[in-house]
Amino acid sequence: MDTRPYIFNPREAHEAEQKWRIVKRSVDARQRELRVHLTILTDEQGRPIAKDAPIPLYEPPVFQDVHKASRSALIIGAGPAGLFAALTLIEHGIKPIIYERGKEVSERKKDIALLNRNEGLNPESNYCFGEGGAGTFSDGKLFSRSKKRGNMQRVMELFHYFGAPDTVLYEAHAHIGSDKLPTIIKRMRECILEHGGEIHFGCRMDSLRELKDESGKFRETPIILAIGHSAHDTYRMLAEEGVAMETKGFAMGVRVEHPQSLINSLMYKSLSLNPSPEGKGNNLIDYIGNASYSLVTQVDGRGVYSFCMCPGGHIVPAGSSEGTCVVNGMSASHRNSPFANSGIVVQINPEDIPGDNPLRGLEYQEVLERLAYSQSIGHLSLDIGHFPSTAPAQRLRDFVEGKASKDLPKCSYLPGIVPSRLDLWLPVEIGKRLRQGFRDFDHKYPGFLTNEAVIVGVESRSSSAVRIVRDPDTLQSVNTPGLYPCGEGAGYAGGITSSALDGINAALKIAHLAR
Template structure:
């Protein structure tokens, strides 16, 4: 086996025959001697006039390698082992459960929403009826919010755990080979539900339990030690260890903790809008006014600026994607983005959000550590009432009109299926958000000329990019600072920011629970 770094045209990287010719030339070998080429790392370099593909490969001249997964996984039979309760079946909870099985503990995974197959049916019904199921939606249910937000796996949290291990576990449960080597891997909302289902089957096959439609409404604590959880049906479960991986949209959990004097902390977060452009326009900008063609993916972007001492940046960019409703309660309007594995929608959308710090919420200080939570809810209710209270229909405005402070007389086509309604977001969004967004669009247009256009649409509001609350834990033991055996975990606890970092945190909390119980 030989390792090789290549710089190729998109066609060469995409076409197996041309790739083999390029590899053979680089190694001074006849193509017939090359038995297999395995990609190791792939990235797009669009900085120059012509787009290039940087491709690292492993070249085999003997027999084909069996697998590219080299990370060992040893799932045990934990049927009769000590039980650990895991609350929430999002990425943090699923990976915590799998890691517990490896460590010889039995996970009892509790999820307030539906299994992913039933959840998909609930989402389809939600779009048809324009009404919300508060327990089964784009945020709640097996897989969490990540199950229907593109399945992006890129993370900067590489010091917190083994990213390649997380990708390998996804791959072994059915994710495509490309996630193992692409610089910005993603699974896609069309494939991710089957991967999640396979992960659940692994948990069940090895003696773990998974319970759906099971909502935790209380924690059982004795002498500052967790002893179990209380459920909505009036029953309870016992355990010496509870991993709390409920996600940042489970506001009832924050209120539960706060009402029981369990320590919380306010933290910075971000809020804004979804912006949607024609994908052709983003392709044209990113690929230097050239047509994308059949060998390049739908172009993405990553934008960040400072405006009035606060960050304004793109978040969860979905090339070839759709905008979806992400509300979890009545009389609120929240949007998010997703895309399928092929990213073949004619639209490109991204969250465009403004950094918010606790000191920015002066009039909400009466709510203490929950100030950000109440501010989020206020803005989401503004969005709902500014759509005429028409269910999940979302308020929207052309980007150019928003920057000029002008109501849009008409709206372009939009991927958001519940529909959009023209609304003056520049007027009713909180001024410290809207003014920074307006300036941000102008600055982004200098980096991507054509980005600020009336062909693009903003849809409101994007308010769940991160949690405004942290559930504090000891940095070494991962346990809550007041309660032994309680492990706050993932995005909802304020320790992750995406699928991969949440999965890493889930594994870390599982390992900490094992150490605690020994």
């Protein structure tokens, strides 16, 4: 078998995708006419292979029966890192035993619905905690900037095996969507249980000591620590129990939301977006989807950049503790809401925060999250019986020009936004850089800086502010043998794909030790 690259117009590309086996797709929207680059699988004579030809797309995983396996491993956290670690262990005949503080995905959905209706936060079951971790109700963008970490294609194949669309196998910027992810996660759980793994929901690991014998050694090892970056209580416990940690750079800012139609016209500016006279199926937006963007600039020696852009998406309440306000973004598979949102964040280096406490980055995040909360309650009184999840907001141009917003535009954030002077209360090192960053982005895409857009605070959990230090060869904690910190919470990954891959790598290390 071979492959051959083609360049098509959207209609031809659409037809080719229905007929042939595609191995790579990317879209070039820089010219007036949209060009779609497709790489198609061919036979030895160069003839395209049919989409439904009976050839395997990839080597399917072979899961062993681990009900009575001689080896087992504990996994703390059922996010992408924990789940992919568990699946990999099963492939290698090792029984995974997962402890997850949150609920299984369908129960978790109910808590998220309450949160979106502004009916209170469950600190153990929310956008961050529960089956599938922070990746379940997310945008589900499946790409990672780093190609060095390992077999990225394997992550895509496993997602596909459990029900993700074919596009994850070949799309340059693959996307699943929060409507499809819960089913995929549920199938992963069913596979783990069916093959003899264990998953215990509602089980928070509160101390490593409980897992040790009198001599201070773990009774059961290995332990894969895949807690994500929002479990601040768990970080504190680990610090108290002496697990080696250090502050790492992270980023904070706001989420900005524009009408999607505006972003389409800014990003696809050279394209004609009107449906062609040929009608249905040939509307460019139908084919290429709503536009996204990736923006970056430097202000006073620090990066200011867009993060987790969600075309046709929603802004969501992504905090996990009461009395704080944290926002993030997600979208469904069709990405068809009328809004385009993205985090716009400022890089923060460890030396920007005084002191030598390894958790000082977390504390910095928390101060800002509490401040945002105090600004977000606005006219709401606290006697509504729970902590509201409204968020503080300001029109974008008003923020940059230092003016109060008289009113706010429509926004996708379901619990509701409250007018607030983010220009006055954001820390100066963040607010000043964001203002200049927005001016720079407007210079690149005139019209980006507009009062049709709104900023919502605060985007504080774009990456982990802590690293749980591990040995690069063994992947074990440098001072707690048997403990494998991995995924986003360990500070070695960021995003679904790289966290999943980090989980796979931890499991492979363990499997390799067994031999």
